Amino acid sequence: MMNGDVHFKEIDYGFEYGSATVQRMCSDGEKGWVVMHVTTPRAEIQVYVTKTGKVRVFDYKNGGELKCKR
Numbered sequence: 019m020m021n022g023d024v025h026f027k028e029i030d031y032g033f034e035y036g037s038a039t040v041q042r043m044c045s046d047g048e049k050g051w052v053v054m055h056v057t058t059p060r061a062e063i064q065v066y067v068t069k070t071g072k073v074r075v076f077d078y079k080n081g082g083e084l085k086c087k088r
Contacts, residue, residue: 038058039057040056051066
């Protein structure tokens with residue numbers, strides 16, 4: 019169940035949810051990838067997703083890709 023006290027607002031190309039703003043940035047219909055941008059008061063990241071589901075996360079403010087170990 020959702021907490022009614024958490025801020026939510028639809029905006030052009032995305033939404034605000036709590037202190038996060040999520041926006042779609044761009045896509046390539048031919049290759050099938052999409053990019054989303056997530057902004058908070060403390061961070062900005064870009065999430066790149068391929069058509070096969072591979073995810074890459076980039077730290078927009080500090081530069082560079084964030085690596086995850088599996």
